[in-house]
Amino acid sequence: MDDNEKYGEWFGDLSSFLPGVSIDCVIIGFDLNELNILLLKWKEGGHWMLPGGFVHKDEDMDHAASRILEERTGIRLPYLKQFHTFGDLDRRANVPLFNPVTPLGAQFKEMFDWLEQRFISLGYLSLVDMRSSVPAPDLLSETCIWKPLKSIPDLIYDHNLIANKALEQIRNQINYLPIGISLLPEKFTMKQLQILYEEILQKKVDRANFQKKMLxxxxxxxxxxxxxxxxxxxxxxxxxxxxxxxxLLEKGIGYMS
Amino acid sequence: MDDNEKYGEWFGDLSSFLPGVSIDCVIIGFDLNELNILLLKWKEGGHWMLPGGFVHKDEDMDHAASRILEERTGIRLPYLKQFHTFGDLDRRANVPLFNPVTPLGAQFKEMFDWLEQRFISLGYLSLVDMRSSVPAPDLLSETCIWKPLKSIPDLIYDHNLIANKALEQIRNQINYLPIGISLLPEKFTMKQLQILYEEILQKKVDRANFQKKMLxxxxxxxxxxxxxxxxxxxxxxxxxxxxxxxxLLEKGIGYMS
DNA sequence: TATCTATTGTGTGCAACTTACACATTAAAT
DNA sequence: ATTTAATGTGTAAGTTGCACACAATAGATA
Structure with a gap:
């Protein structure tokens, strides 16, 4: 099967997707030292972007997000939740995903046109155990890798905004999200749990009090x-x-202030 | 201008709206005794529903929500915030807004067809001072009235779900929403503020401690x-x-536990 | 083997807050 | 003048947050 066929199969018939609706996933992982975000690098132009995709006409939103996430990480049912919808008129500034004069761009003229329409994008937040994920780029991406939150590059469109909104959510909802259970391996030390909280809250917490509170x-x-x-x-x-x-999760867990 | 012309003008050209995208508003008011929700009763079939509408192709989402809300309440800039997006495949069960065999239905065959497509709906939450609102039905609704939260009727589609999700948000976010300032008149008694909190939290709070905490x-x-x-x-x-x-609002306000 | 080092696990005291309830205050009714 | 019913404030016990002290210990060092 050559690339052409692969591309064709992968995108399928564009008419099977809901027009104007997309999903962008903010996938967060923790390597026991710092928080990371999963990013794609697009072949055309080398733009960085959030993993995302489209919704089949006969598919629930959550199912589409789950499918997209599994394609990029190999993880089947992690914590995954819609957190905000991005629908501003100008959210996709003039950064075309395809350049019609490059070979790849010319080849996907149809998709290029389809992508020109206005899109409403649902942002999904996912928390995963990095060590059990297997990042896989899609066919039009060069790489799919974890990047430290501290050094997120410039992303296309409003993807930096989407990522920041997700991080804001994590901080605000920290006591109501399955932080530790999603981001840590099965067994971990109290120190590692503390670093995780410190990374999210962006501040130091007292070791002794943290330990006593958690226990x-x-x-x-x-x-x-x-x-x-x-x-x-x-x-x-x-x-x-x-x-x-x-x-306990619904009542709120963890180290709040 | 006869009804026909009015309808035509009001809906405008359907092609000016984003296809498959709608907005539903959960508009909450407080009459100093209990919480109320603003509902519409559709002429065709007498279905109850949330106030909602569509988004122009050249219009931001928030602007559309603001416009729709002003049309129903006359209030220009209340607290208004997107809280969740509803996109399940089956969210609009088989409850057609128009019956093609009634005069009204026959007349709006085109719109009837347009509405048959799959819709993704953005839920917006609004908190308003009931006494400064002037509920106005749209042309296809019989009435637009406040209903006590305790007796929300059956609503069409997934609108009960949307309303419940909004109420859940209010309870969870109570300390981060402009509860009192949006729902109460300019001047109020401590008792009224307390009742407002009790209505939202669905539990009694100690009068003396509430007063001291607020002050x-x-x-x-x-x-x-x-x-x-x-x-x-x-x-x-x-x-x-x-x-x-x-x-203080970002840090969280009010009577929490 | 004895001692040192760096980190973990637990204790303690004080201030702040929560909670329950008591008591004083007062506008209007009687 | 007295009563009534609600408001405004006080107080005491219990809980939690916070800062820091101290004990315990696996491995390094000698």
């Missing part, structure tokens, strides 16, 4: 110690007790 | 007493100090 909430199970550290006391490993965690 | 927050100006009460001490009137209020 008091009662949804962490303590496991054996991790002996691979340095010249110091070894930390316990913890894991979320899903039952207790889910019970 | 301590420092954004209420105390005015002269209201002497038109009963056989008891007269309450002070209060008003929001907008400056101090706005400063």
């Amino acid at each position: 008091k909430l009662g949804f962490l199970d303590r496991h054996e110690k991790q002996l691979t550290g340095g010249a110091h006391k070894a930390p316990f490993l913890y894991a979320f007790n899903r039952e207790k965690y889910n019970l | 301590k927050l420092g954004f209420l100006d105390r005015h002269e007493k209201q002497l038109t009460g009963g056989a008891h001490k007269a309450p002070f009137l209060y008003a929001f100090n907008r400056e101090k209020y706005n400063l």
Whole structure:
């Protein structure tokens, strides 16, 4: 199968998509040191962008988001939630995805035209365990990689705005999102959980009080110690007790102020 | 100008609207006793529904919501915010707005067909001072009236779901929404503010502690007493100090737990 | 083996806040 | 003048937030 056929198959018939409606995903991961965001680099022009896609006419919105996310990360059912819809007239400034004079652009004249229309985009936020994700670019992207939140490049259209809105949501909703359980591996140290909260809130928290608060909430199970550290006391490993965690989640969890 | 012409003018050319995109408004008011929601009753079939409308191709989403809201309430710039987008495939069950065999239905065959397509609807939440609103039905609605939240009738499509999602938002975001300043008249008693909070939270709060907490927050100006009460001490009137209020709003205001 | 180092786990005291309830105040009715 | 019913303020116990102290310990060092 040559590239041509692949492209054709991948996009399918444009008329099977809802016109003027798209989905953009802000996918956040944590590498135990800092927060990362999953980004695509488009072949044409090298623009950075959020992973996204279109919605089939016979497909629910959430299903489309879930499908797009699985295509980019290989993860099947992570935390995924619509957080805002972006519909300003000028949200897609004059940054065409295809240049009609390049070979690739000429080849996809039809899609190029289709993309010229006004689009309303639903922003979805996803929190995933980076270490179990397998980032995969789509056929028109050069790469699909994790970038530290601290160094998000310029993105096309209003994608920087979308990403920032998502991050604002995370900070505001921190007590009502499955932060730790989504972003950390199965077992982790209290230090790692604390760094995660510090990265989200963008400020230091008191180690002793953080530990006591988290333990008091009662949804962490303590496991054996991790002996691979340095010249110091070894930390316990913890894991979320899903039952207790889910019970508390609606009431708000975690280190708030 | 006969009805025909009026209808024609009001809907304009359907092709000037974005296809498949609509706006539904959950407009909340407070009559000093309970919360109310603004509803329309459709002429055809007598269905109850949320006030809503469509988006012009050259119009921002927020502008469309603002326009629709002003048309129904006469209020120009109330609190208004997008809160969720409803895009499920089956969200508009088989409840046609027009019956093609009635005179009205036959007349608007074109619009009837247009409305048959799949719609993605942006839900907007608005908080308004009921007493300064002038509810006005549109040309295809019989009435536009305030209904107590406690007795919302069955609404068409997924409008009950939309309304409930909005109410959930109000409860969750109560400390970050301009509750009092949007829903109360210029001057009000502490009792009225308390009832407002109790109506939203659906639970009683301690009168003495509520009063002290609100006063301590420092954004209420105390005015002269209201002497038109009963056989008891007269309450002070209060008003929001907008400056101090706005400063505090992002940090969260009010009676939380 | 004894000591040192860096980090983890827990304790303590004070201030602030929450919560429940008591008591004083007062406009109008009697 | 007294009563009534609601408002405005006080107070005490319990809880939580916050800052910092101290004890425990795995590995490094000698």
